Amino acid sequence: MDPDTVAKAFVDHYYSTFDTNRATLATLYQDTSMLTFEGQKILGSANIVAKLTTLPFQQCKHMITTVDCQPSGPSGGMLVFVSGNLQISGEQHALKFSQMFHLMPTLSSFYVLNDIFRLNYA
């Protein structure tokens, strides 16, 4: 698969998992993974998923606008840059967001080494 196809498949998988069962995102991170969520830095799969599962909303839906990807250098990683809208249950307006992932290869797939999320306030 070419990198753009891999990136698109990852993004579809990530957000559909986020929107249906956030706790299972744990399998996509490892102990060295980092999330920066609205400026807050969180290290390791367990802490990351603890953060994501305790966000102050229960139901949400991510709608993706753009997905860009590039190889990240000699370690065989891939950078994935996403923009889109986040509709939170009970909120009238969707929130614009941008997020980047640094995917690193495993034997058969990828894990998320770096994850940075920001809402794009108006």
Add this chain to the structure above:
Amino acid sequence: MDPDTVAKAFVDHYYSTFDTNRATLATLYQDTSMLTFEGQKILGSANIVAKLTTLPFQQCKHMITTVDCQPSGPSGGMLVFVSGNLQISGEQHALKFSQMFHLMPTLSSFYVLNDIFRLNYA
């Protein structure tokens, strides 16, 4: 210097250079550098600067809202994630943008290996 300070210094330098003399951004990229600009992929310092210097506006000013950074793994790189507003000369409203940089170490500093830019349309 701690990574956040390095990232902030890079961002200040990058956008002040962009806003005053885009051609001199060439020194921040190398032949293996990649820019994805609004979905268009461009490889190498010369091509990247050719793109940036022929954008359809002469004067602009970037106003930075957030800067996040993380170490990018074993190769000693650093990921920098920026959100902000871009005011283009002659335009009434600023454009929101997000941009990420993957900085890789050189002997004395960093160069930009990966650069992904997106406008965040309303």
